[in-house]
Each structure stands twice: as C-alpha cells, then as structure tokens.
Amino acid sequence: MNSKYLTTIGLEVHVQLNSKTKIFCGCEIRFGAPPNSQVCPVCLGLPGVLPVLNHQAFRLGLRAVLALRGTPSKRIKFDRKNYYYPDLPKGYQISQYDCPLGQGGALEIETEGRLKKIRLTRAHLEEDAGKLMHDISAAASHVDLNRAGTPLLEIVSEPELETPEEAYQYLTHLKAIIKSIGVSECNMEKGHLRCDANVSVRKNASDLLGKKVEIKNLNSFKAVKAALQYEIKRQTEALEKGEAIPQETRLWDDLKQKTLSMRSKEEAHDYRYFPEPDLVPFFVTQEEIDRELASLPELPKEKAERFARDYGLTTYDAGLLTQSSGIADFFEDCASGFPGHKTIVNWVIGPISAYLNEASLEFEALKLAPETLIRLIKLVESGQLSFQTAKEKVFPEVLKTHRDPEEVMKEKGLAQVSDEGALDAWIAEAIQAHPKVVSDFKSGKETAAMFLVGQVMKKSRGTANPGKVQELMKKKLKELV
Amino acid sequence: MTPPPISNDSEAIGPPLADETGGGVSEFNLKHIASLARLHFEEKDLKVFESQVAGILKFVDELRKVNVDGVEPTSHPLPLTNVFREDEIKPSLNVEEFQKNSPQVRGRFFEVPKVIEDKS
Numbered sequence: 001m002n003s004k005y006l007t008t009i010g011l012e013v014h015v016q017l018n019s020k021t022k023i024f025c026g027c028e029i030r031f032g033a034p035p036n037s038q039v040c041p042v043c044l045g046l047p048g049v050l051p052v053l054n055h056q057a058f059r060l061g062l063r064a065v066l067a068l069r070g071t072p073s074k075r076i077k078f079d080r081k082n083y084y085y086p087d088l089p090k091g092y093q094i095s096q097y098d099c100p101l102g103q104g105g106a107l108e109i110e111t112e113g114r115l116k117k118i119r120l121t122r123a124h125l126e127e128d129a130g131k132l133m134h135d136i137s138a139a140a141s142h143v144d145l146n147r148a149g150t151p152l153l154e155i156v157s158e159p160e161l162e163t164p165e166e167a168y169q170y171l172t173h174l175k176a177i178i179k180s181i182g183v184s185e186c187n188m189e190k191g192h193l194r195c196d197a198n199v200s201v202r203k204n205a206s207d208l209l210g211k212k213v214e215i216k217n218l219n220s221f222k223a224v225k226a227a228l229q230y231e232i233k234r235q236t237e238a239l240e241k242g243e244a245i246p247q248e249t250r251l252w253d254d255l256k257q258k259t260l261s262m263r264s265k266e267e268a269h270d271y272r273y274f275p276e277p278d279l280v281p282f283f284v285t286q287e288e289i290d291r292e293l294a295s296l297p298e299l300p301k302e303k304a305e306r307f308a309r310d311y312g313l314t315t316y317d318a319g320l321l322t323q324s325s326g327i328a329d330f331f332e333d334c335a336s337g338f339p340g341h342k343t344i345v346n347w348v349i350g351p352i353s354a355y356l357n358e359a360s361l362e363f364e365a366l367k368l369a370p371e372t373l374i375r376l377i378k379l380v381e382s383g384q385l386s387f388q389t390a391k392e393k394v395f396p397e398v399l400k401t402h403r404d405p406e407e408v409m410k411e412k413g414l415a416q417v418s419d420e421g422a423l424d425a426w427i428a429e430a431i432q433a434h435p436k437v438v439s440d441f442k443s444g445k446e447t448a449a450m451f452l453v454g455q456v457m458k459k460s461r462g463t464a465n466p467g468k469v470q471e472l473m474k475k476k477l478k479e480l481v
Numbered sequence: 482m483t484p485p486p487i488s489n490d491s492e493a494i495g496p497p498l499a500d501e502t503g504g505g506v507s508e509f510n511l512k513h514i515a516s517l518a519r520l521h522f523e524e525k526d527l528k529v530f531e532s533q534v535a536g537i538l539k540f541v542d543e544l545r546k547v548n549v550d551g552v553e554p555t556s557h558p559l560p561l562t563n564v565f566r567e568d569e570i571k572p573s574l575n576v577e578e579f580q581k582n583s584p585q586v587r588g589r590f591f592e593v594p595k596v597i598e599d600k601s
Binding site: 027055 | 574
C-alpha cells in the first residue's frame, strides 16, 4: 500500500439476537422454514396492529452492550426509519435514532504484534427486513417475510481501523465475544452476523477525512477483507490520478471480486426518522444491568490471558483456542487430565481445526469427547501409533463413528510397527526392488536413502515407525557400500 | 450511513422533519418528500398542499421558540414505560389467509415488480 495515503475504516455489524421469537411479535424465528410461514399481522405490517418489545431481545442486547464495555442508556426509545423497498412491509423499519440501547464501549484487537483498542460508537436494537429473491423468475422479484422482524443489534465502531487486516481482526474478536455470552449463535451461513463497511482514503498531509464510501453485501469476514483491499486500491488510484472520490454506497460482488456503485441508494439515505408512536419509552433499570453483569461468563480475552498464564501457552495459541467457547472448554477438559498441554493445542489448532474448516462445521457438531483425544494422543506418545497415521487414518474414523481410537487402530491394522524383524523384511524388499537407487546411494547420493525409506512406509501402509526405518535403512545401506 | 447523533435529555427528540443533510424545517421540500413516500400529486394539488404544510411547519417553528430547558422530553403521549412481551411463540398466520389481500403472489411468495440494483 502506498504510504502516502491513510486509510480509515469503520464497521457496522448487525448481530441477530438469539431469541425464540421476533422482536415485536410472537412469530417463531426458524431458519429454513417454508416461505411466509413465520408471519403475523404485526410483521406483515397490516394496518391497526401494535408492536410490543420482546423482553428477551432487550436483555440480550443489553448483555452485549455490557460485555463490550459500553454504557447502557438510562432511557431508550424507538424510531421509524422510513424508506420504500419491497422487503420492508410497513414502509419503515423500527430502529433507534438518538436514544440507542448502548453508547461507547471498546474492543481490543491484535495488530502487528501489539494490542490496539477500537472504540465503539453505539449499539442499537432494530428489526430485520424480509428477504428478496430475484432469480425465481426473470420478470418479477419475490418476497419472503419470515425474516422480517427478527431482532438485530447494530454495533457501530468508531472509524479507528486502519487496514483490512484490522477490520478482519475486529470482526473475529467481536464474533468471539458475542458468541461466548450467548447473545447470538453467530452462524455466518444463516446470516446471524452481517457487516457494512465505511472506508475512506486521504493524503497523509491533510487532516481532513476523505469522502466516505459505504460497502454493502459483505457476507463473510473474508469478503470484508477482500472488499476493503479492493476499495482502498481503487480510491488510492483515483487520488493518484487527481480524481475526486464521490461519497456513495457500493455493492461488493463476491464473484467478480470488486465493488460496484449503487446509484439507487443515493436518495435512500433520506430516512426521515421520527419517534415510533406505537412503542412506549423504556428505562433500563440498574436491577437488569446487575442481573446481566452477574451472569456474564469469562470473556474470550480474559480467558486467553488465563490460558496463557495457567497452561503456559503462547498468546497466539491462547487466542486461537478462545475464539470459540466450545473449543476452549474442550481444551480445558483435556488439559485437566493430561499434562501435555502443547500437544493438545497442536491437535486442536492442527487436525481438528482443519477438519472443521473443510467440513464447514462448528466444533460442537463433532461431539468429540476429551478422553477420546487424550487416548489418541497417548497411543502416539507411547509409540503404538505414528502421528501421521493417527492424524490421517484413525482420527477421521473416530470423528465419524465415535469409536475408541485403539479399537480403530487395531481393527484397521494401523498399529505402528517398530519390531526390527518386520522392518528388516520390508527394508530388504525395498533394496531388492530398487537396485538403481541403491547404486546411486553407493556413488554418494545420500538422499537416495530417503526414497527407500518412503518405499518401506508405503509398503507398510504408513504403520512402520519412520524413525526406526531411517535408522535401520542407513545401517543396511552402509553395510552394502 | 453516518450514525445518528445521540441526544442527551435536554436536546430535542429526533431530527428535524426535513432531510438529514438539508436545512431546517422552512426548507421542507414537499415534492421530494412525496417522491420518497411514493406519493404522486398533480402539480396544482402540490401548490395547495405546499401552502398548507408550510402553515403547519410555521406553527412548529413557533413552538421551537419555547424555552424547554430542564423539561423532560416526551416521545410518547401515554404515561407508560417498559411495556414488554415475554419471548413466547404465538401461532403465525396461514399463508392462504393473508395472501387473499395480496395483488400478486407466486406460490408462497409475494410477487413484486422486478427490483434491480442499479449497478455501474
């Protein structure tokens, strides 16, 4: 990035609150329900109906504000944000304008090895819009209002993020906190966490912020990073050419990996907010604040510090383990009965994380018992099973069938062979089958030995003890020279 | 969008009726507001409404002159606060029932004119 320019990024994150029903009516929130099956006169915006605030949505929002070190407003109210779009049945969204649920707060991120505090502007409650579908037919768009009225908490950061990586870090930390306090499942596929980004680029010399560009349609943290990278490059290039950057809303196209201007949104910013007359004001009581504070669990950052301290982990490892409370709990359960903490960490952030990423699963879905992993680790440590075989053959099978690792190992004949007699036989076979390689070795090509070791590993289907094979192979070859 | 200002209690509730970027109430642009609300008026009617709305706004401007220092703002006329419902599932409506009133449906969906994002 050209150091002549400074980048300023602010994020608006919409978190879906984990209540059973919608924010202003009793319709169930159920992902994947048949279209328009979870609707009633209130969320359909029929005339003459009254919204009533869901107490649980309010509590969850309050909980998030407190966990993010924000200040709950004493008195909150709701406002109508007016805009016309087919996914909004009432023609306005019930949101909060000047008396949001929470103000301020902060989040700490790690950037280039140091901690950086990102302050929050505010957090407010609002209802979600419905879902529009454009590909059912070419001539019309289609509306499903199941999502309309789902409770959201919009969390707005101060424009204090300076790189796409910092934005990514911010989102990762925010997600970890929100999830750990049970406010949202934070399932990205189900749209539980959505993000808009504001970004501006300006010359170092001037103090004024550049024109702000808002990017929408960011469906994953990866998309946020890519869109910001693209947008910073685009704006920098425009400034280089002496072009002005208009203040506008742009849409991220994940397929084309670029942002596109959304002209239609220009005048839509005129929302004509006014107080929602159908909802009374609310006072946030100290009693409710105290109740939420008392039930807040240990937050990811505190947990990471404790892990680093109590288990002797690096800050990096502790940070990774505490991104999900399921993983953190699993680690603690494992660590309580087994002193090889670093080995457990390596399994969790290695094979287990890789498996989760590949299968797009949350840790909880594995239903992996801590004792199972410990038994597997012990098989490796006692030399009965090689790490490679444990990782590639036994572990996937254990995850799939929930069987005992030793049983799987025995049944599949995967136990590590360290017995010299058995190994010698394989070695002799390999030497006999590859006379050319043996003569290479004789003429001084030391690496030829590794090829033969590989042959033995293949022959043994990975069960031969690789250290032992190397040792014996070298001995055998030296005898031949 | 720019986050709205957060009021402390001595400030007015809500923003002025005019657009966020525009000036005060006196610069109220009826045509613009009508187009945002998807309302269509004949030019001659617009003139009439404009003068009527201007009268109302002038009255509101008058009210703004009142000194309200130390007066708790009212965002709701009823003397009620903290009216909640518990998070309990209530039956939803039957799709056939509420779609009776819909001008156009397709299966379980509401059908609307094609909405195309204006990209460039």
